[in-house]
Amino acid sequence: MSIWDLPKFMMLAEAAGLSTVQYNIRFHELCSTPLKLTAMVLIAAMFSMGPVRSGTAYRPILAAVGAGFLLYVLSEISTALGESGVAPEALAAWAPAIIAVIFALAFLMRHEES
Numbered sequence: 001m002s003i004w005d006l007p008k009f010m011m012l013a014e015a016a017g018l019s020t021v022q023y024n025i026r027f028h029e030l031c032s033t034p035l036k037l038t039a040m041v042l043i044a045a046m047f048s049m050g051p052v053r054s055g056t057a058y059r060p061i062l063a064a065v066g067a068g069f070l071l072y073v074l075s076e077i078s079t080a081l082g083e084s085g086v087a088p089e090a091l092a093a094w095a096p097a098i099i100a101v102i103f104a105l106a107f108l109m110r111h112e113e114s
Contacts, residue, residue, distance in 0.1 A: 003027065003030045003031070006023060006026065006027045006030070007027065010023045010024060010027070021082070021083060021085070021089060022083060024089040024090075025082045025083060025089045025092060025093055028090050028092075028093030028094060029079070031093075032093050032094045032097045035094075035097040035101060036071070036075070036096070036097040036100070038097075039071065039097055039100035039101045040068060040071070042100075042101060042104035042105060043064060043067045043068060043071070043100065044064060045104070045108060046064075046067075046104050046107050046108055047060040047061070047063050047064040048060065048064075049108075071096060071100050074100075075096040075097075078092045078095050078096050079092055079093070
């Protein structure tokens, strides 16, 4: 379903008495996708700044893959918390992207200082 049709569908489902939690989370996840992609670019920049000539080029590559996987796992756990009602839907969808961007920016700033 398109992001443009989702709010109208949520209103119709709510008027029919159906639960709209999953649709609300999906809407916020789709809205936070550009921020998640920005976080992924910053994570890639985080691990590409080290020297490659040291002979241990595989370490940053593995760390970047691990960080991307960690972002995915954090996003899935956050979605599950939102769907179960433990966390608000908007927070569950936006938190992984915001946390990843803040962490990557902090790392890049610290790396630039030293």
